Amino acid sequence: MFAAPTAPRRHGAAADASLRQKRVLTRMRVVDKFAILTLSLSLALIGCTSQGLNQSTTSMPTSNTVMTSGLVTSAPLETATSSQTLPVYWLGSSNDDVFLYREFVPARSSDDPIVAALRVIMGGKPLDPDYFSIWNNPSRLGASISAKNVITIDMSADAFSNKVDKGIAERSISQLVYTATAAAAMAGLVDTSTSIQVSILVDGHTGYNAFGQLTLEKPLTRAAQFVAPVWIIDPANGSHFNTLPLKVAGQAISPTGTLVWSLSHVVGDKVGEHYLSGTVTIEQGPNELGEFSFTLVPPPGSYELSVYVEDPAAPGKKLGLDTKIVSISEPSAK
Template structure:
């Protein structure tokens, strides 16, 4: 299946350049679904994501009640069209007894076709954060298009499904594809975020394939909110080095109190050592509402593990939904 004409893929900013978006609007009918966000139990205990191997540990999904628990939020907007050339790519990441979706951004060029390029990174590359992983394999053929009925069609070769997975991991992997395809289309300004959008997956040009032997690809798919991580750090990226302070931390999360906890711990010889600093940050949307958070840090030079998590007063001392990043500071006085 033919891919889209190349367009720039932005990351930040309120909207794409008006004349570019106007031209794209004339070329395609655009829609996107309004997305509900992750279901999260108040008593769900989640440890930090752990680094993943490529086979046995990541091919199975432990029994969990996370996906069926009462959700703390109901909806959240899709990625918006922006002005920088980056691609959104979703990965799988373990959080104790569950596996969620986490997003990273990758560099792009104006010549990249956003949906195909983002999906190829997802299937062929490794995540920048070693805590994240994928069960997809590099496909020998991959294409995408958008129909006048607001459906993104992804056509991929069967060798992309060569790794083994149980039903839970298969469902999450298919959701990983749906989130990546819709995010790339939205950020490139190819869809209208006021309307739903679906993703139809063909395998070698045909419908009805059983993804990883468990998920029938016989109808268009939409985003499943149960698989989005309850907390994730968007910036800084894992492994980042900063020469200028303050270090600005941004991310998104949900909490029954409307507050998230954070900590900064020293990293020595590749191992997390003592805690240097800790605190809390408010989610502007309030309790039980998904929202973006931000706060600044000014630590001395050194390597640190930054952690953000839900500190539920009903579960004192438990770090729920924790996400972590390693960052190095080299520019402090």
């Protein structure tokens, strides 16, 4: 349903690497007015669920270079864990596109993990105010898993009551698919060695016209092109620490295999003076979605942590920018 574009013909390893690098950079370059997601935009999106929709969340960003697909070509499943948390995916703007980002929330419901996770994205609020969801909390929601690794989600039509454009509709359906498969995988309810499909029923039937944009006819799999190109997984937005070092981890893709990070002071609700910056490498190398991690030892205070790809053709432009607000306090007295 959301097929990625056909890859260009390859002419040897060197040409292939050059084409992939150009592809990554071309898709990550955007017009300047969307290049930096400032704190003011973050604050504007606080509580941006079905009760607080606006034009910026119901339609794709408009620019001269709108991306039609993302950079990621594969989206590995989460692994089973005994942790009492639920994986949930949100939509989030980065430059002139909208991508999927994951958060973990406490498992506080007696519902099965798939239903509980879907209830969060349909009626809850993300920890990071840069993220949002356009789903309504449905009056009826259920989930089941077949012996063939197919997750069936059955919900009432009121979940789709918001009007959105096709781009947001596609990403919202993928948001549901990612959340359902992540919750099932982490709970050990599916065989993660084979493909997992999600069939979406509305009032018990297939063929529903979701958001007036997409017909839900066939089972769906994860659409890798919607995964964020840069994504800070730890720390979560709003985290508070009284012990150091501050450990930062995430996943990203970069044409050089290198990312830039920065730490800026936050005073009140405004990002202020730049404090520290550096680079970090992606473990899997250039042009591959992979993991990154580093540690910081800042003095007490509030900070905006940023991670991004620096565009070599336009120094200073931040591509795929993701940010988190964190605070550091004096160590607790023993």
